[in-house]
Amino acid sequence: MKLTKSDVENVALLARLELTEGEKERLTERLNQLLVHFEELQQLDTSGVEPTSHSIPVHNVFRNDAVLPSLTPDEALSNAPERSDDYFVVPQVVDI
Amino acid sequence: MDLNKLTAHELSKKLRDREVSSVEITQAVLNRIDSIDGKVRAYITTTPEQAIKTAQNVDERRGRGEELSPMAGIPIAIKDNMCTKGTLTTCASKILHNFVPPYDATVVKRLNAQGAVIVGKTNMDEFAMGSSTENSAFFPTHNPWDLDRVPGGSSGGSAAAVAADESIVALGSDTGGSIRQPASYCGVVGVKPTYGRVSRYGLVAFASSLDQIGPLTKDVTDSALLLQAISGKDPSDSTSVDVPVPDFVGALRNDVRGLKIGIPKEFFAQGVKPEVCEAVLAALDLLRGLGAECKEISMPIMEHGLPTYYIIAPSEASSNLARYDAVRYGLRSKTSTDVMTMLSRTRDEGFGDEVKQRIMIGTYALSAGYYDAYYLKAQQVRTLIRQAYDEAFQEFDVIISPTCPSPAFGIGEKTDDPFEMKLADVCTIPVNLAGIPAIALPCGFHQGLPIGMQITGKAFDEETILRTAYTFEQNTDYHTRRANF
Numbered sequence: 235m236k237l238t239k240s241d242v243e244n245v246a247l248l249a250r251l252e253l254t255e256g257e258k259e260r261l262t263e264r265l266n267q268l269l270v271h272f273e274e275l276q277q278l279d280t281s282g283v284e285p286t287s288h289s290i291p292v293h294n295v296f297r298n299d300a301v302l303p304s305l306t307p308d309e310a311l312s313n314a315p316e317r318s319d320d321y322f323v324v325p326q327v328v329d330i
Numbered sequence: 331m332d333l334n335k336l337t338a339h340e341l342s343k344k345l346r347d348r349e350v351s352s353v354e355i356t357q358a359v360l361n362r363i364d365s366i367d368g369k370v371r372a373y374i375t376t377t378p379e380q381a382i383k384t385a386q387n388v389d390e391r392r393g394r395g396e397e398l399s400p401m402a403g404i405p406i407a408i409k410d411n412m413c414t415k416g417t418l419t420t421c422a423s424k425i426l427h428n429f430v431p432p433y434d435a436t437v438v439k440r441l442n443a444q445g446a447v448i449v450g451k452t453n454m455d456e457f458a459m460g461s462s463t464e465n466s467a468f469f470p471t472h473n474p475w476d477l478d479r480v481p482g483g484s485s486g487g488s489a490a491a492v493a494a495d496e497s498i499v500a501l502g503s504d505t506g507g508s509i510r511q512p513a514s515y516c517g518v519v520g521v522k523p524t525y526g527r528v529s530r531y532g533l534v535a536f537a538s539s540l541d542q543i544g545p546l547t548k549d550v551t552d553s554a555l556l557l558q559a560i561s562g563k564d565p566s567d568s569t570s571v572d573v574p575v576p577d578f579v580g581a582l583r584n585d586v587r588g589l590k591i592g593i594p595k596e597f598f599a600q601g602v603k604p605e606v607c608e609a610v611l612a613a614l615d616l617l618r619g620l621g622a623e624c625k626e627i628s629m630p631i632m633e634h635g636l637p638t639y640y641i642i643a644p645s646e647a648s649s650n651l652a653r654y655d656a657v658r659y660g661l662r663s664k665t666s667t668d669v670m671t672m673l674s675r676t677r678d679e680g681f682g683d684e685v686k687q688r689i690m691i692g693t694y695a696l697s698a699g700y701y702d703a704y705y706l707k708a709q710q711v712r713t714l715i716r717q718a719y720d721e722a723f724q725e726f727d728v729i730i731s732p733t734c735p736s737p738a739f740g741i742g743e744k745t746d747d748p749f750e751m752k753l754a755d756v757c758t759i760p761v762n763l764a765g766i767p768a769i770a771l772p773c774g775f776h777q778g779l780p781i782g783m784q785i786t787g788k789a790f791d792e793e794t795i796l797r798t799a800y801t802f803e804q805n806t807d808y809h810t811r812r813a814n815f
Contacts, residue, residue, distance in 0.1 A: 240442070246690065248697060249648060249677075249689050249693040250655075250670075250673045250677055251674055251676045251678050252675045253678060254678070257678070257683075260683075261687060264687055265687070265690060265761055271636070271640070272641060272704060274632060274634070275637050275638065275641075275707050275708065276703070276707070278711035278714070279679075280707065280711060280714065283714060284710070284713055285709030285710050285712070285713060286710075287709060288539050288569070288765075288795065289525045289539065289763070289766075290569070290571055290765055292569060295410065295568035297565065305432055308430050309432035310658075312430065312432050313429055313659035314659070315659075315661075315662035316662070322657050324657055324669060324672065325672055
């Protein structure tokens with residue numbers, strides 16, 4: 235399973251990373267190096283083995299639907315790169 | 331007497347006996363930071379004014395006769411991936427270079443309530459991804475035992491600060507070994523608790539099913555004290571487990587009679603330096619002499635830990651790091667005009683190479699068509715690893731191995747090969763995959779560099795691994811050795 239530069243570009247789009255040409259080349263090489271190591275897992279027999287996503291039994295943890303103190307709007311907006319009143323400002327998203 | 335050179339439990343006694351004040355201790359630590367951190371570079375941010383204020387407050391409370399916790403008045407350093415309200419928290423990343431959290435991590439809240447004195451935020455590999463602290467976007471940290479060598483990672487700053495007496499104790503985080511490996515490279519004690527023992531609320535997430543916060547300290551007693559202070563169910567972290575917190579300090583007895591120790595031969599295999607094997611085997615001889623029973627075992631599945639981790643952790647990271655989108659906090663690229671570019675260019679500018687690499691591999695492993703071959707497969711191998719430990723713990727109380735295959739390597743030595751650097755984690759990674767606790771502590775030296783041993787235990791049995799470590803420590807003097815400055 236060898237990754238091409240085009241594969242890397244597709245993944246970069248999914249990951250929302252605007253890679254430079256140099257980065258694309260280096261990453262293609264690096265990822266292919268890593269994938270070789272991943273191939274060895276294919277040799278293991280895991281038929282019938284349940285996947286583990288959590289090391290402890292995690293169940294839905296609920297609380298009462300009651301209003302509790304939380305961040306104020308000022309606190310929540312305190313790191314905003316751009317702010318207007320109680321809004322985070324971003325470039326236009328929707329074409330009107 | 332240099333107060334900064336003592337342990338938390340020694341200082342706690344002096345504070346209770348009114349021999350010293352917390353202000354004096356804090357000032358000694360701050361002076362030490364001023365004097366040597368230019369060379370060690372353990373800290374990203376120091377908070378001297380706040381620290382002195384906290385110390386004064388604790389001294390006043392003690393003066394009024396208030397009953398205080400063992401951590402009260404003790405200076406502590408916090409790894410820079412734990413949110414500290416009002417204090418810069420960067421995760422050693424450009425993308426968070428200006429992030430000031432509006433809330434405290436639960437562990438920070440608990441330590442503040444107990445009167446611990448936070449002196450600063452320590453350096454780390456960016457977003458906790460790395461084994462040397464060389465991946466910090468700002469600067470590398472230097473090993474106090476040899477400034478040309480790495481302190482390990484990703485909690486390198488915390489480990490170095492404790493080893494160099496630039497803090498009394500510190501907090502780190504561990505996803506694949508990031509507390510234990512730097513502990514062993516820096517000759518200090520580090521504990522990764524059972525997954526769910528300590529709240530992750532306010533710990534900037536890397537791999538949510540693997541991350542845990544834990545202590546880095548000069549000796550085992552201090553680790554027990556600090557672990558006690560931060561453990562316990564937290565309603566803000568639904569992966570924290572509702573089990574009672576035992577008396578960790580009370581569990582410290584100099585006694586391993588009848589203790590059954592398993593020694594997996596896979597962790598002593600090729601790649602592990604002879605001096606490391608020798609030191610750990612000598613440690614096992616000592617424990618045998620004190621009444622423990624040791625037996626070599628084989629856990630062949632452990633050989634597959636690295637690729638399993640390097641699929642699971644980056645996959646979880648690719649999801650966790652999606653939040654860095656230039657909208658609500660952190661860096662926003664100056665040259666973008668539309669949303670897509672704002673997003674993608676900011677992330678390319680703000681993340682370092684290792685982080686981008688891991689996001690890419692994680693995104694790929696989870697993407698349609700590859701999920702089964704990589705992520706699902708890795709999850710199944712994770713089950714096999716857990717089962718192997720479950721089986722071993724039917725016969726044994728603890729498992730002992732080296733922490734790392736070698737002592738600390740040179741700065742710049744391993745940055746070329748992506749997999750070579752990661753081999754440093756081969757002994758520590760399976761522990762995170764299984765969610766069980768482990769402690770790393772010094773067990774020898776080679777050419778002036780510390781060597782560490784790792785003691786792994788059953789889930790929620792930190793008491794036994796602490797007792798084993800304490801017994802070893804009390805019958806040796808590695809914990810009294812300090813780097814020469």
